Amino acid sequence: MRQSSAIARRVAAASVSLVLASGTAACAGPRDADAGGGAEKTPAKGGTLTVLNSAPQTDFDPARLYTSGGGNIPGLVFRTLTTRNREAGAKGAKVVPDLATDLGRPSKNATVWTYTLKKGLKYEDGSPITTADVKYGIERSFAAELSGGAPYLRDWLVGGDTYQGPYKDKSGKGLASIETPDERTIVFHLNKPEGEFPFLATQTQFAPVPRSKDKGTKYEEHPLSSGPYKVVGNERDGERLRLERNPHWSAATDAERKAYPDAIDVRSGLDASVINQRLAAGRGADAAAVTTDTNLGPAELAKVSGDKDLAAHVGTGHFGYTNYLAFNPKVKPFDDPKVRQAIAYAVDRSSVVNAAGGSSLAEPATTFLPDQKAFGHTEYDHFPAGASGNPRKARRLLKEAGHENGLTIRLTHSNAKNDETGPEVATAVQDALKKAGITVELDGLEDNDYSDRIHDVDHEPGLFLSGWGADWPSGGPFIAPIFDGRQIVKDGANFNTGFLDDKAVNHEIDEINELTDLDAAAARWGALDKKIGRRALTVPLLHPVYKRLYGKDVRNVVISDWTGVLDVSQVAVKSS
Structure with a gap:
């Protein structure tokens, strides 16, 4: 996310x-x-x-939907190769087959994935769902006019970085990295090992779209349903979405969706x-x-x-989300690890949790990965501050760093009220650091300005409030965007705010990505989180409730x- x-x-x-x-x-x-x-x-x-x-449930087109948002309304209409297990709690963090018969069959190095569609799959009009439709649905998500969905396919598929979608594809053959040898078989060729491809295959871009039914940007007005409900009304671009039963959906091919109501009325x-x-x-x-x-x-x-x-x-x-303090080590005094460590020791997580609404709405965090097994959560607290901070330890570190008389720093935050990156949490951090001899000047920005500023490599503040959530329950989409040096973006939105570009970290990320054993991968994501945490590039504050x-x-x-x-x-x- x-x-x-x-x-x-x-x-x-x-x-x-x-x-x-x-x-x-x-x-x-x-x-x-x-x-x-x-x-x-x-x-x-x-x-x-x-x-x-x-x-509002805007842009109701599988190419444009970013499935970590919008609740789970799209999953009532659009089925994908795989989906999430529809059970409560931790069991619901598992990926399971949906249109496909299994989670996919990887090659030895996880660069080729093969799927087979179930028999008897149909659209709302009774026509059969084929792998050619899945391929086309993915390809149209590359069209500039249908942008907005998750970016992984562009990065992972061979040729995805230059493909511009079917509307500009004069050959009519589409992406060569997606093969459909028959109506039930589809093969994906990736430019690097990706053991978590079954997670990616849950994204709405994998929903089938027949080429003959595609109406470009107007497809969202009546997308062809492959799920238990069809769209019978879409008013004011998703402000009101009315769904009724798809008569050609069969529970025999769908073990996940119960489809109890006759109709669903979404008012936004x-x-x-x-x-x-x-x-x-x-x-x-x-x-x-x-x-x-x-x-x-x-x-x-x-x-x-x-x-x-x-x-x-x-x-x-x-939800798998962490709010944290982010450092820019290119800005003084945050280039000194001891200053960053001092701030980590000084933070009063009790006051931060209270500022975020109290213990019913937030839990203190000392790890970057959320406290869930699926992420590979590994408990650690490299700079133990207790519940209310350790200003004495913070002062000692500041003295060692040459700031015996304290220092003055600036903390950038959003002006959004009742938000974990807003003024309430910023003030709590300010008060805690004051006890350690650190004067914090607050720099509040309106939300768009705040987002643009903290993601700009040339203007990123030295210290700011931030947060991150994963697109699926795994350490991969949590760790890589923030700490993989190859994901530092110089001419767009950058999320590697600590500018970490460590060959050993990058190599470990690559090795974990090769694993198709998701439990083994989770354990290694947790170990990597613990290793990176020693660098104090972030100070985890809380996990929202x-x-x-x-x-x-x-x-x-x-x-x-x-x-x-x-x-x-x-x-x-x-x-x-």
Whole structure:
């Protein structure tokens, strides 16, 4: 996940299980309860599910969707070669087959991946889904007019760096690195080993699109469905999206999506406070409503915690996201590791967590990788500051660095309120560092200016608040963009903010990428995180915690470690 705007960060929600709003009780799997929290009920087909969201579901075209955003609405319409396992908690962080019969068959060095489509796959019009459609769907994502999706295919596929899409392809043959020897077989040729290709194959760019049905930028108005629902209305570019059953979808070919409701009504562009008010009141259609992008704030959470019925309808959890202090070692005094270490010791994570909304909405972090097994999380704390900081140790390091009388530095942050990169967290850091003799001048920027500044290699600040989330639950898309020296971007958005370009680190990243054993890869990502952490190029601060209301008539709530959002493909609004 590219580091996002304040709005996008707030919609990148997460949950691993159902937890009461007080945080004192949890269950590991789906829970079906009536409005009074009574007996469990069996989910049944029927009814209409309403989705109330802040961000519009814009650009509803598989080529343009970045699947880490937008909740999981696209997965109701677009199937891909692989998908996430639709189970609660850690089991949901696994990748499983979708259109394909398996996770793919790699060559010895993981540079060639072969997939076979299941039999009997059909679009909403009853026509068969073929590998030629999958190939074309991928190729059209390279067209400039359909930009916006994840960038990996351009980097990974042989010839992807120069291909401009089918609209400019005069040969009509498309990418030679994607072969379709028959209607059910597709082969990908990569320019480097990528053991995590099955994760990439979950991205919406892998959704099939028949060439004959492609309408370019207008395809989003009525994309051809390969999933359990089809689009019957798209108003004001995703502000209201209406879905109904796809009569040609077969559960026999799709073990992941339950498709309980008859229809799904997605209403977006709503104010967050209005969404939470409607979900809390639960009147009319709102009793069967959910949100996939709107959290409860501290004040709202306090009210919900005091209401037993509402507390029973809150999903809580952790998306793979880390907020941290980032250093630019090219800017003095941050070129001195002892200064960076001093700041790491001085940070008061208790105050930072409180500034982010309290322990119900944030957890302290000492590792860059999130605290989830799928990422390869390995516990470490190279600069132990305890819960409230260690200013004495920080002062000693500053003295060793020649700053016996302290120093003055500048901290750049976003001006977005109630955001982990905003003024509240910045002030908490400022207060903590003051105890160590470090005067912090705050430099608040409006969100667009802030994003542009921290990603510009020529103007990157010396110290700033930042955050990162992964496109899939693995250490790879978490570690590589931030610490791989070959990903330093000089003429665009740069995310390797510490400008680390270490041959040993780069080599280890390459070796891990060759592994197709994802558990073995996870262990090595964790070890690499621990190794890089000693350099103090970042100071991990917190992992956000997300809490979301859902309607009293909603059944079969499943929240996994992959997306962190309530899975709309599992929800029912009727019981038997």
